[in-house]
Amino acid sequence: MMGRLASKLRLVGLINLEILKNFDPSWCKSEDLSKLINLRKLTATVDSQNLKGAEEIISYLSSNFRRIRHSSLSFRGCNFALEEWQTILRQLLGSGYLHELEIDGSLGNKLPGYNNISTFPSKLTKLTLSYSKLVEDPMQILEALPNLRSLFLWIAFEGEEMVCSSNRFLQLRLRMIPNGVRFITTLQELKVLHMPEEFSKRVQAVVDGEQGEDFDKIGHVASISVKDSYF
Numbered sequence: 001m002m003g004r005l006a007s008k009l010r011l012v013g014l015i016n017l018e019i020l021k022n023f024d025p026s027w028c029k030s031e032d033l034s035k036l037i038n039l040r041k042l043t044a045t046v047d048s049q050n051l052k053g054a055e056e057i058i059s060y061l062s063s064n065f066r067r068i069r070h071s072s073l074s075f076r077g078c079n080f081a082l083e084e085w086q087t088i089l090r091q092l093l094g095s096g097y098l099h100e101l102e103i104d105g106s107l108g109n110k111l112p113g114y115n116n117i118s119t120f121p122s123k124l125t126k127l128t129l130s131y132s133k134l135v136e137d138p139m140q141i142l143e144a145l146p147n148l149r150s151l152f153l154w155i156a157f158e159g160e161e162m163v164c165s166s167n168r169f170l171q172l173r174l175r176m177i178p179n180g181v182r183f184i185t186t187l188q189e190l191k192v193l194h195m196p197e198e199f200s201k202r203v204q205a206v207v208d209g210e211q212g213e214d215f216d217k218i219g220h221v222a223s224i225s226v227k228d229s230y231f
Helices: 030-035 051-063 083-093 179-183 197-202
Strands: 019-023 041-047 070-076 100-104 126-130 150-154 189-193 223-227
Parallel strands (some): 126 150
């Protein structure tokens, strides 16, 4: 495995660059981002040793949000339960410049709170949380993201109950049961309400003589009901 470069790559002289993918402050000078005056798309990855790099990327995006058409950030192994990373998380979830966010690592017991969650960003469309160790229900925060179309939770929740309010997640389309549900051993009841027929078939024990595609993920749940109405 390669070690970190003694001298990081520089991005000077790339003033006409419009797309930058897989940017990593471990290998590149993050302060050079400010010189990319024509950048339109940025995807970046940050690890636990690059708090400063994360701050500089966020600063760049927030200063250039009118020009950046698409931005995607991935965080690997970062402990967002620590206060310095909690500050970063508040900036990410409360921003108006980020389109896609992936976090692999602990978020502590709960997502950071906000005084007014109705002012959440309008651009975040994709959110992936892995190994988050959340205990408190994160849905009040997540459902306030108005344009979220993709939500992936992988072993992200260790609590007892998650509740989604009605008329929220209007852009979200659930296509299958998340794989992480199979690991929620405390789950006792699952209700599938007002979902498309294709989805409902996936969670049934037997469909046309065969097991539903997602039933193995929820087979441990004591009570499973599939209905077309809330009553």
